[in-house]
Amino acid sequence: MFLKEFNKGEAIAFMNLVKLFSEVDKDVAREEKRLIKDYLKELDLKENEITDLSYDELMKILKVMTERQRKIVYFELVGLALVDGKYGDDEVDFLDKVAIDLDINRSKKIAFANYFYNFKEIHDFSVLETENLELESLKREAETLL
Incomplete structure (x- = not known):
């Protein structure tokens, strides 16, 4: 939703983090694969542009972001x-490790999780189906969290 704010290096680091995260549970679900493709599209990246970075390498990039x-x-x-x-x-x-490394405080972690839980509960559908809703109101709500 807000990924266009990243430059190409930040986008590549983000996608490396996404890849590492999606593999954590040893099961990349169909919905996760679809969302990853959506990320690539929003970032205007091709899969072959994603150079492999270690967690430490990508964190060096992400930690200096705003x-x-x-x-x-x-x-x-x-x-x-x-x-x-x-x-x-x-x-x-x-997620806890990433939060510590990116200096995301506990209240923000809870607010982000609540956003997605409430969003899913209210609308009773996958986060991926948001194209059919009034995206601007959802984006405004998410914007208040950032």
Whole structure:
């Protein structure tokens, strides 16, 4: 939703983080694959442009982003974690590590998770189906979190 705020290097680092995160639970669900394709499209990247970076390498890039951009990274990861309806311990641990490394405080972590839980509960559908809704109101709500 807000990924256009990243430059190409930041976008590549973000996609590396997404790749690492999606593999944490050893099961990349169909919904996660679809969302990853949506990320690539929004970032205007091709899969072959994503050079492999280690966690430490990508964090060096992400840590120097603006506070807002770091929040966007975390916000999108939470959405990815919840898109398949499963939220395992490995994903929680990975998100906690990212939050610490990107200096995302506990209240923001809770607010982001609540946004996606409430969004899904209110609309009773996958986060991926948002194209059919009034996206501007959803984007404004998410914007208040960032």
